[in-house]
Amino acid sequence: MNNQKTIAIIGAGPGLGMAVARRFGREGYRVGLLARNQQKLDGYAQELKGLGIDAAGFSADVCDRPKLAAAIGRMKSHFGSIDALEYSPMISFQDIHTVLSSDAESTQKHLDYQVLGAIVAVKNVIDDMIAKGDGILLFTTGASALGVVPSMGDCSIGVTALRSYAYMLNVSLAPKGIYAGTLCIAAPLDNEHLANLYWDMGQKRDRVEEVYGIPSLLEAFDVLMAKGITQFYPPKLLRDPPAPRDQRERNQLLLALSYLLKGAVLVENPAAESARINALAQKYGGDLQKEHFGATA
Numbered sequence: 001m002n003n004q005k006t007i008a009i010i011g012a013g014p015g016l017g018m019a020v021a022r023r024f025g026r027e028g029y030r031v032g033l034l035a036r037n038q039q040k041l042d043g044y045a046q047e048l049k050g051l052g053i054d055a056a057g058f059s060a061d062v063c064d065r066p067k068l069a070a071a072i073g074r075m076k077s078h079f080g081s082i083d084a085l086e087y088s089p090m091i092s093f094q095d096i097h098t099v100l101s102s103d104a105e106s107t108q109k110h111l112d113y114q115v116l117g118a119i120v121a122v123k124n125v126i127d128d129m130i131a132k133g134d135g136i137l138l139f140t141t142g143a144s145a146l147g148v149v150p151s152m153g154d155c156s157i158g159v160t161a162l163r164s165y166a167y168m169l170n171v172s173l174a175p176k177g178i179y180a181g182t183l184c185i186a187a188p189l190d191n192e193h194l195a196n197l198y199w200d201m202g203q204k205r206d207r208v209e210e211v212y213g214i215p216s217l218l219e220a221f222d223v224l225m226a227k228g229i230t231q232f233y234p235p236k237l238l239r240d241p242p243a244p245r246d247q248r249e250r251n252q253l254l255l256a257l258s259y260l261l262k263g264a265v266l267v268e269n270p271a272a273e274s275a276r277i278n279a280l281a282q283k284y285g286g287d288l289q290k291e292h293f294g295a296t297a
Contacts, residue, residue: 007085008034008075009033025051031045031048032082034058058072058074082125096154098153122137143218150222166208186214219255221255
């Protein structure tokens with residue numbers, strides 16, 4: 001009997017999904033990859049096989065619940081068992097609406113994508129984990145699951161619900177030997193580091209949630225965006241912000257500028273954007289030698 005463990009990566013892509021696949025693969029896990037595009041999945045599987053990792057892809061849309069369940073069924077038939085599951089399908093920025101432009105239909109899409117897909121995935125692996133008395137369930141959220149981020153209105157509702165689901169699973173499954181945890185990403189991605197965090201969470205099982213980055217930076221940035229001073233993605237200044245009226249506004253502005261500085265690598269001219277941000281921070285009393293320009297996060 002093959003005792004090798006298998007991780008199912010739901011929402012597999014070239015970034016975080018493949019980083020998690022490599023990290024768990026190095027520890028002897030087989031890897032089941034699930035996303036919509038079978039051709040891409042086959043390419044990812046070949047890449048992993050080149051690293052000596054047993055991998056296979058199974059196509060499905062996480063919003064199509066019957067097909068998602070069927071794809072996980074094929075994965076279980078192929079590998080024999082699912083011992084760990086990581087859920088992190090990436091939604092398009094074009095599908096994110098501000099709280100004022102969200103409606104029932106746009107919010108339903110995020111609930112389907114972020115929460116209901118996760119519930120279907122868990123339901124199709126959990127019985128086997130309970131029978132074994134062991135298993136790992138990992139869920140990826142973003143800063144808007146923790147902070148007040150109106151620019152991500154419908155998305156925020158989805159990831160907040162996913163976070164709550166992960167917490168409830170943790171309480172309910174821990175006595176059965178199964179770990180459930182969530183990773184909140186609140187900073188520019190370092191996929192290898194995030195994959196290491198996931199591995200550490202699954203092994204130590206000493207916290208329900210890991211927060212990567214500082215959600216309050218995104219909250220401060222969102223205040224500027226609501227005023228039309230910044231754009232969402234790539235995060236960028238559209239015009240200079242007005243001078244802060246008091247210490248609270250100054251602290252908030254410096255936090256927002258700190259967030260923009262981290263995201264400057266994503267714009268067309270990172271060096272020029274970074275120089276502009278640093279100059280503004282200095283103009284409004286920020287210390288360029290200190291983290292977040294000296295603001296309190």
